[in-house]
Amino acid sequence: MISVKRLLIGRPLKSEQLGEQKLNKTKALAILSSDALSSVAYGPEQILLVLITVGAAAFWYSIPIAIGVLVLLTALILSYRQIIYAYPQGGGAYVVSKENLGKYPGLIAGGSLLVDYILTVAVSVSAGTDAITSAFPSLHPYNVPIAILFVLLITTLNLRGVTESASFLAYPVYLFVLAIFIMLGVGLFRIVAGDVPAELHTPLGTPVAGISLFLLLRAFASGSSALTGVEAISNAIPNFKAPAPNNAAKTLAAMGILLAVLFSGIVLLAYYYGVTPNEQVTVVSEIAEQVFGRNFMYFFIQGTTALILILAANTGYSAFPLLAVNLAKDKFIPRMFTVRGDRLGYSNGILSLGVLSILLIIAFEGRTEHLIPLYAVGVFIPFTLSQTGMMVKWIREKPAGWAGKLAVNTTGALISFVVTIMFFLTKFPQVWPVLVFLPLIILLFYRIRKHYEAVADQLRLSTCEEEPLAIEGNVIILPVAGITHVVENSLRYAQSLSASQIIAVHVPFEREEEHIFEEKWKKFHPEIRLVSLYSPYRSIIHPLIKFIDTVQRKASESHYQVTVIVPQFIPKKGWHNILHNQSSLLIRTHLLYRRNVIITTVPYHLKK
Template structure:
């Protein structure tokens, strides 16, 4: 049943030889890996206006120079990450750059920050997409969490089906969004130029007395949330078709050009139309309403905006599993993240990402505003470490043209470091949790690494000296009565050893007397050891008996416990029986240095 549902949802397994077919061309990669960055157009300008409006409507003109500054930072980041792509074509982005140039601790900070950022990407995107829907249909406002969770489930299923299939399906609405935004910008400009915009824009260049440098820096840092997702292409280079590095660099440049044009276009329209931030209607919604009215085009723009905000999460679904794979390969995350699923994707990484992002949506109540500052800090820390790592690389290697490359990364590092500090100082009440959560992530990385080191040390052998010891085998069979299950187990035990003993734990004298009598009559050539349990426990007397056998036989015999267990025909019938065999196995496998084997007997009806 479960297998059929799985096949229906994610499709038939694919052969390992089909891995190359899962690689992305530039157009598909642009859609999948740029969806996060492109979607930030829907809320980047709004985040700037939310800060400026606290100083009054007249202060909204500052959104234009702030948007230009954000655009300048975008150019720096695109050029910087283009250099990273060619220097580290294996992918991994900030984590690999920091590991190679800054050392273990900075690389783990970068890797941990990126993992947290990708989880937040899914939470922010699903929340922001819900905001776009509720702006068009206010009656759905009370169902925001359910809508966001539904989209996370949809994206999880799509990505479990494989990179190529999800790219083919999801690329269409992403490109529709790009077309719709450019139609909105061009139509909006024409509408404004022809005098169609009636709302008065704040006077450009006017002095506003209560606008401080602190406020402008806060607005700038908020606008930089539009740059989240820029690093995703450099992290996911292995997902590209060959030549992977060249295709990734081209995709990055295309993404930067599209994002820059859309972001500055929306900022200009918001200023010209005199748009004020509204908790019940997004800036995109207000611009579309002012340009087209509440007609068909308005609902098309709102629909594709909601889709791109939801699908922005797909960037994280592409990058998170790859980064988790690299950390697992370096023994900082569980090895399960290295395993490819039926459809050749890293399924465990996809499921982990979905579960934790869904929890964030529930905890934060689907409130995008509460998540974005945390989200932006999570990405600007790796930005800074990546730029610093590349600076050290150029100074260390000094390749041709290294001075220009160093200058680009130096400007990028200083800018992203400044933004990180601005975020921390201006929004500490919203981002303080980073200073608790990130050290916890690093602590878990180190604990996992230490566990793998300890495990390897204890399992490692010297093949020139260490040889298997030849021992006998003492077999213990816990029995609850004389049944076909017990007979099946004894039959198997006799093929393994001549030294077999059955153990019966009795609760009262009458039960013990009957068992001893029946066993004697059965006469299977196996000695029965009877243990009395005064406290109705089976495991405690059995444990003491095994301790005794271990003490006597440890040097000369292996101790094997064969647990008889019948398997019901239908899964639900299991709940009608006690689970003593499972409890026994769980205890012995975890606390005793013995071999534990379950011998099944299948019921036919």
């Protein structure tokens, strides 16, 4: 098992090697922006899908709508740049909302993002798998196994460490960017050269019957799904090389510029080439086919698009564990998420994300298209809260230049709020689950925090507590099933304890068995008191626990401590355990919840 683990994730790293696992700007851009950049493959298409309900003549509206999306993108980039410098420890929307708006807005932001990162993995991998099975229809029945295989692969890569996964995943991301830039360059050149007929598109400003402000806002909200993943860099600041805030801010700016160019370029080409959304073919595929035809470049663009859709899941693996660390430090989720694994990554967060994503893929049979609105609204709720939190911060602190910063955050908050409301108004059947799972998640956070507080209160040393009663001796209870080396080993240990009374307890199922064992015990250990607890219903646990409770009550009156010594033999091979009934495990499990009873296991190791 250890050798397989070493093969998959590599040898353990020392804590002082943590600096070597930090990301430079080039790798960070690839690993943290894959989700945002991949969204250009479906963001422009979402705008056209709304406009087509009025008619192809309305497609020119995609350009002013795209400008609106770019305005929101600019506001978000500027805002998250401010968040990076204000909160260099990472945490993004969760930390900003918690510190400026209060605990519960912070939990709403944190809970939304945790679920959203799970959806990021499930949706991205499923979308990439669909792209592959569309090219090879014979693989379509295996959508779910293929998607699960990709999740396992990405999970393993991330368990190997941040730098290793970034080194591997950087190539497909930059190949995708290169492929889209080539397509945009050639496509725009053909437009300027006059190779694209003007009749393919309606002129800008053409009056369109049936258009309304509500429909335009709906198209804007749908197109804003291209901005999912923008917050990932602000969550993952601790993964950057020093100076981390500066490097994170530069990476965020580079991602914003790339996303703006790719998104606006695809919208322009879709308009000028008169591309109409098709259930069977994506908008990017239609543009590539019209620009290049069905040649090598077309398949290169399709291949890199499928790759980045799958690898967009890696943004979740970068941001989810670090967000979980911040929540765990505040005791809202289990503390195990703060522990670094063998390769210095937060492996518990990585594994949890992989398992939950696989469960989601199985539950929805790999068809997660209808989860995209839920996926998007899960991002825009934290967007709105983080922008509002920064507004409160600037108003309260009033640092130098605060008015300009306030204006940026106010713009971002208002637009994000409008997008969130539009999702609820226009896609309520798909996004209503957020109204159910968010309160449940916050309740879970609350209960976990209350548990940790109760534990800390009970473990804390306090001078006002009563002095514990003195222990004058031990009553040792030794369950025995036979006279064996295991029992002999446990008896020798019990006899080595001073001021102790030893009681051997045997639980027979037959009267004849009871008498036979008593005779044997008198012959081998006459000095040790034996108590037989006849069990006509063939239960070992019930009579034994009842006897221990009785002894404990009497022992406490004399200030004696009750200790149960559980004999256990340890097989040479681990799998041999399944061949035995594990009575010792059952006894320990039941006794763990008995107050004032100490359980001691005395192992006897078998040699063959």
